[in-house]
Amino acid sequence: MSTAASNVLEVKGLTKRFGGTTALDHADWSLAKGEIHAIAGENGAGKSTLCKMLAGAIVPSEGSITIDGKTFSKLNPAEAKRNGIVMIYQEFNLVPELPIYENIFLGKEITKFGVNVDKAAMIKKSDELFHQMGVKVDSRKIIADISVAYCQLVEIAKALMENAKILIMDEPTAPLTNQEVGILFEIIGRLKERGITIVYISHRMEEIFELSDRVTIMRDGKIITTREIGDIDQKEIISLMVGHELGMDFPVRGKTERSAEPVLSVRNLTTDKIRDISFDLYGGEILGLAGLVGAGRTEIVRAIFGADKIKSGEIYLRGKKTDKLSIHKAISKKIGLIPEDRKRQGVHLELPILHNMTLLQLDRISRLMTINPKKERAGADEFVKKLRIKMGKLSDNASSLSGGNQQKIVLAKWLANEPDILFFDEPTRGIDVGAKAEIYELMDELRSQGKAVIMISSEMPEVLGMCDRILVLYEGNMMGEVIGETATQDDVMTLASGLKLEK
Amino acid sequence: MTANKTSFKKSFLQFYKKYGVVFILAIEIIFFSFAHKNFLSLNNFLSVGRQISFIGIAAIGMTMVLIIGGIDISVGSMLAFAGVFSTKILVDFGLPLWLSILITLIMGAFFGAINGFSCAILHIPALISTLAMQTILKGIAFLLTNALPVKGMTKEFKYLGQGYLFGFFPIPLLVMLIMFVLGTWILNRTTFGRRLYAVGGNSEAARLSGINTKVMTILTYAICGTFAALSGVLMAGRLGSGQPSIGADHPMDVLTAAVLGGISVNGGKGNIVNVLFGAFIMGILSNGMVMLGINEYWQWVLKGIVLLLAVTLSNLDVITED
Amino acid sequence: MKKYLLLLVVVVMVAVMAINGAAFADHKEGEKIVIGHCVMDMANEIFVQYTNGDKEFEKDMQGNVEVVIVDGASEPSKQTEALENFITMGVDAIMLNALDLSAVEDVVHRAEEAGIKVGIYPEMEGVSVKFVFDEYNWGYDLGVDAGKWINEKLGGKATIACFNQAELESALGRYNGYKDGVLSQCDAENIIFLEPVSTVEPVRAMEAMENILQAHPEVKVVLASADAAAVGAYQAIIGAGIDTSDMYLGGLDGITDALDAIEEGSVFRCTVGNAKHTEEMGYDLIQELTKAVLGMDYDEIYFAPTIAITQENIAEYRNHELTYELDPELKEYFGL
Helix, strand or coil: CCCHHHEEEEEEEEEEEECCEEEEEEEEEEEECCCEEEEECCCCCCHHHHHHHHCCCCCCCEEEEEECCEEECCCCHHHHHHCCEEEECCCCCCCCCCEHHHHHCCCCCCEECCCEECHHHHHHHHHHHHHHHCCCCCCCCEHHHCCHHHHHHHHHHHHHHCCCCEEEEECCCCCCCHHHHHHHHHHHHHHHHCCCEEEEECCCHHHHHHHCCEEEEEECCEEEEEEEHHHCCHHHHHHHHHCCCCCCCCCCCCCCCCCCCEEEEEEEEECCCCCCEEEEEECCEEEEEECCCCCCHHHHHHHHHCCCCCCEEEEEECCEEECCCCHHHHHHCCEEEECCCHHHHHCCCCCEHHHHHCCCCCCCCEECCEECHHHHHHHHHHHHHHCCCCCCCCCCEHHHCCHHHHHHHHHHHHHCCCCCEEEEECCCCCCCHHHHHHHHHHHHHHHHCCCEEEEECCCHHHHHHHCCEEEEEECCEEEEEEECCCCCHHHHHHHHCCCCCCC | CHHHHHHHHHHHHHHHHHHHHHHHHHHHHHHHHHHCCCCCCHHHHHHHHHHHHHHHHHHHHHHHHHHCCCCCCCHHHHHHHHHHHHHHHHHHCCCCHHHHHHHHHHHHHHHHHHHHHHHHCCCCCHHHHHHHHHHHHHHHHHHHHCCCCECCCCHHHHHHHHCEECCCEEHHHHHHHHHHHHHHHHHHHEHHHHHHHHHHHCHHHHHHCCCCHHHHHHHHHHHHHHHHHHHHHHHHHHHCCECCCCCCCHHHHHHHHHHHCCCCCCCCCCCHHHHHHHHHHHHHHHHHHHHCCCCHHHHHHHHHHHHHHHHHHHCHHHHHHC | CHHHHHHHHHHHHHHHHHHHCCCCCCCCCCCCEEEEEEECCCCCHHHHHHHHHHHHHHHHCCCCEEEEEEECCCCHHHHHHHHHHHHHHCCCEEEEECCCHHHHHHHHHHHHHCCCEEEEECCCCCCCEEEECCHHHHHHHHHHHHHHHHHHHCCCCEEEEEEECCCCHHHHHHHHHHHHHHHHHCCHHHEEECCCEECCCHHHHHHHHHHHHHHCCCCCEEEECCHHHHHHHHHHHHHHCCCCCCCEEEEECCCHHHHHHHHCCCCEEEEEEECCCHHHHHHHHHHHHHHHHCCCCCCCEEECCEEEEECCCHHHHHCCCCCCCCCHHHHHHHCC
16 A cells, blocks of 8 residues: 555654754654554654654754655745645644634635735635535634634634645544544545545544554654554554553552551642542652543642642641642642643753752752852752763753753752652653653652652553552542552543443 | 754854853954044043943843843933932932932832832733833932932032042942942842742743742842942932933943843843943943944944844844744 | 953953053144034934034035034933043044033043033033123113114103013023113113013913003013013014004014014014024034134134114024134135
8 A cells, every 4th residue: 555656745764853852763654645644652752743844843853754756854834834734733723813714714815906805705715615524614703712623623624725635633632522523533534535644643542443544653752663554453552652561660569658647638629620629648658640631630739739729628737737838838848849841840941950950959058148059069969969860060051951851850959858748740741761760760769768749640551550549530520549559541541531430 | 964054053152152242342342443543542441431330230130130031121210210319318308428329229129129019910011011110210300300400419429420449440330340249149149149040041930949939020120220220329420410311221221231241031041241241342332433423323223233133142042943 | 261262352452552541632733633512412403503513614624623423312421421432532622512511510621631622501610612692692782772762762761561581590691681781771760670570481471461561551662581472572562452653572582483573563673683593603613612722812702693683684684694704714724
């Protein structure tokens, strides 16, 4: 099937480096005309990087892209569109205040006499596009007033307007209901009939098997393999994605006894995003918070940490009821938060590594407001060794570090404060395998020191492998608790989808 | 091929970041030295030094505000207000000089804190809130004086602006150098300076590290107001009277000096020492252009271009990534 | 590396500075004369006119004199800065239309100490050329003209209504000037000056004049220290519908409304204005400074020349064209 003649797109040696990390490593890949091609892989495997380079959103470091026989060393978004490549991102690219038809024709308005915008013609053409897709949409509606599913339809209509030959969709079904997914699949089927090639990024195995002709599996920035869908099964895809048997890398649990009394107790905690959350956290355990994105995991720890407003509920620290905490107070009560979005919330990229690491220690290492450089360096050096941070000089900017090492300096910042309670929010997101293992070890070490740890992660194996207990959330509600050692991914997924466990 | 190009860009960028200001200053000095015979004299440099000291002192405060991600347009009217206010309380109430100055600096801090409050608590964009303050202070300066200069200043006060140390070194220049030492200490060695950079570089990360970003913002604007007020006091001494109508071009000059010194208008970045060179570049530019008999209006055009150029250069890493 | 670069720059600079030494102010023969002129604000048309005169003089001197013009932009600090720059660049003379004397006092004295000839407006002690608008003389000229009228038409006897501007020192000079001018022509016993009305606002002046005409119908002569007030009084007199054939209204400044009224042959008999256009005065001042630099005789006080404008000479005054008079001595000196 994949003979060179029928390929609409070929990629040779395509590589992208960001600073020290390689997001995509010499990828060779091709797309056949009119196929639906799924890409599977874990977070950070390089799926988005590959697709964004095709769409011209990222400039490749090396390699070439050949579209219909024309070869490019890089593309910009306009060039990509001109050559028929359109990508629909997870965050839509629509103007919320404008009606649907104006969004479709944004920048290429139909005009009368070259000046006047011809509204009627644009509405008519928009309706035609939706008709081709087999859906009925009132194209005069304002984007802000329509649902996510409709936004997606508008994006697809935009792509059709641009005569897309290759349509790339990044997890299009993630925000959709089951019924909406069905409609989307029908539309995709129709597009395929018209000879449009679809690239489909998804986590959902069932969808991949239902929809696609071929699947490409990526891991750690490399393309592992591309197979006809009939030649592979779910299990094989998963093991190729993960690259190893689950649970192998995680430290052994149960070495330490958890404390008799809870270190942190939360009762009926309610904010804008979560309702009536109650749980106990003991010293010497890692408690997992699981759930889909937006289920309220992050919001729980942010509320406890004083970063979000609490509407009602009580927090007990070491048995004592505490007033609502400010971040500053939480820190002084030895609570720490490794935030989920490292670049935005964790690390100061433009500041020296040293200054990042000692940000919480300023009062301790200074006298009369003046920082003692010797004390500061000594503290930092200790953590560089302990956490095996790979770096140039302490005075280099944090932006010079790889993702894993950036995360380590965030950890160092918090560990220097000697916290008793530590929240890890997606601690391994976007970092390499080696650094992941080191962070697991470190968390285990904290557990054995009797610290109380909460871990939030979207990577199911990680949660199952690391946590002693796992609380599962769904739309801001606590759905249940499972034991890390005995629970299965299915159990967690069932609870996370808002269903009850049968047993 | 493309790799070569980008590495050239990179090395240019690094060169500019490290030596850019000094390089520009050197070129400027060499150019004017050839262009006018009297340019390169000690007298001229001390005189330029005095002229820029008012810009330089205010630029220290501006630097801090820029680092925290803001901007302060009101330094211009603060120059006029502080001069008028300090002279008036000295003359009308017969306060001793040190007390007049102290009260004026406190007023500067107060109005600066209002700027900070508007930005941090009321979420008014810095450009708008300080522009409003610029007009308010201008109004107060004129109200205090009925638009007439305040006269009757004491000799000691005049000495602060017109006097010389050891008979040749202008006092304002000396004050500016001391203030730069103070500014360097605050920014590079104090806990406040560290937190300032942290808030400016990534305010969310700073907040999650327990730094009260609102208090930091208010404090920073208050410090900026204090430095601006100090430059106003010295300016009054130099003019021998409190002049309500000065300072229209001041914010522009102060901002340009700071940006030339590599302070990013996007916050979080920049080294204060280079701002001193930035101030000298501005001062020498207008000095040299007067010497060459170039029309005042051309100076405005050129200063505007210099500001654009300086911001462009400090933004190069962002631009090259596009 | 940065430190070395900096060090190098500093060393080179200090070395050259040491060789160059302080700036020279003394003019050497055969060298071009450089004059710095700092005006109050170029946004005011009058200063554009001054500097146009500067440029005319520059032209007439055929390259022997250069005038560097700097705009004070209504900021005293800018004027101070401009003067400092003039000093260090080693100009031979400075002309200054000062916004505020207190702000430039120190630097003006430094300039004079450095041997630079300074011309300045307003009056200040210790400078080479004082540019003076002699307010008293302005008023005096008006008073003399009015006195002549009193002797001729009113038999040497008159009650005079006066307008001045009490809060302004210069206006007081004008007021005293026209009173003395009248008395220089007439007998003091026959002249009564009414209490002066303090305003320069036409509407207020009009109302005041109406009241005066009611209270003192014997008033035949009205003198104002500013034409703006005189124009208001003029409206009141015309409005009263009285016989104006023997009445005399006079003002100072020579504003357009006043000139129009005089040209019509109305009761507005006289205003005293500048005899020269601003351009011409600019030319003259730079010329005086140039002479001072060259060590020639020159006028230390340059009075802005005035002229009493009446019905007789108004046509001539209004048709006056710009004329520049180059000093013969300078002409000879440079062989022009």
